[in-house]
Amino acid sequence: MGNVIIRDAIAADLPYVAEIYTYESLYAYSTFETEERPLSDWEHKLDSGDPFLVAVDGGQVLGFAYASPFRDRPAYGRTREVSVYLHRAARGERLGSRLYDDLLPRLVDAGFHTALALIALPNKASVKLHERAGFELAGTMREVGDKQDRMIDVGIYQRML
Ligand SMILES: CC(C)(COP(=O)(O)OP(=O)(O)OC[C@H]1O[C@@H](n2cnc3c(N)ncnc32)[C@H](O)[C@@H]1OP(=O)(O)O)[C@@H](O)C(=O)NCCC(=O)NCCS
Structure with a gap:
């Protein structure tokens, strides 16, 4: 992983982004999507103006991270969900x-006030990742996800920016 760079996503990355996400949608529970999302969804996200980053080794997209509005009510405007x-081979x-x-830091620079991450549990790697990044558990929503033949809890992790 020595030559991996982090940069802003571009349109050419989106098919690879979609492929990584489709795997999680169909075969894992880290997202509560259950079907493939159309590429146009990713194009809209890229055009949204919120940060959307990829980790790239040569031409290969190994992963991505993005911020998006938490909910569409205006008073949530200074909150972002991350x-x-x-990719499975890059964890x-x-x-x-x-x-x-x-x-x-981009969210800080843009003047957002707080970041949220909703983590379907259990997910030790994601919990550790978020705790290392300064997130704390704000609460747990119990059995809100119905996937892979079980009801799944979601931890709400929050970091003030
Ligand atoms: C969650 C995910 C993004 C973590 O990224 P990563 O690059 O693999 O994580 P890192 O290497 O930065 O490790 C972060 C921490 O988790 C720990 N960790 C990594 N994989 C782990 C595992 N399988 N079990 C337990 N801990 C693990 C690391 O040791 C590290 O902890 P430390 O700082 O105490 O040493 C990645 O595993 C992933 O994409 N998983 C599938 C999708 C997903 O769950 N996304 C999050 C949705 S909320």
Whole structure:
């Protein structure tokens, strides 16, 4: 993983981003999506103006992190939800931490007040990643996800920016 760089996502990255996310949607519970998302969803996200970063080795996208509005009510405007996903072959190499090390200062610079991460549990790697990045458990929503034949808790992790 020596030559991995973190940079802003570009349109050419989106098929790789979609592939990583589709795997999580279909075969894991880290996202509560259950189907493939159309590429146009990712294009809209890229155009949204919120930070959207990729970890890239050569031409290969190994993972991504982005911020998005938490909810669409105007008073939530200074809150952002953050998300991070890596390809299966790129985990455990601190790429998630590197993506957040770049993403979170951008939210500070943009004047956001707080960041939230919703983590479907259990997910030791994600909990550790977020705790290392300064997030704390604000509460747990019990059995809100129905996936892989079980009801899944979601931890709400929060960091003041
Ligand atoms: C969660 C995820 C982004 C973490 O990124 P990563 O680059 O693999 O994590 P890092 O290498 O930066 O490690 C972060 C911490 O988690 C620990 N960790 C990593 N994998 C772990 C595992 N499988 N079990 C327990 N701890 C683990 C690391 O040791 C490190 O802890 P430390 O700082 O105490 O040493 C990545 O594993 C991933 O994409 N998982 C699937 C998608 C997902 O769950 N996304 C998060 C949705 S909320």
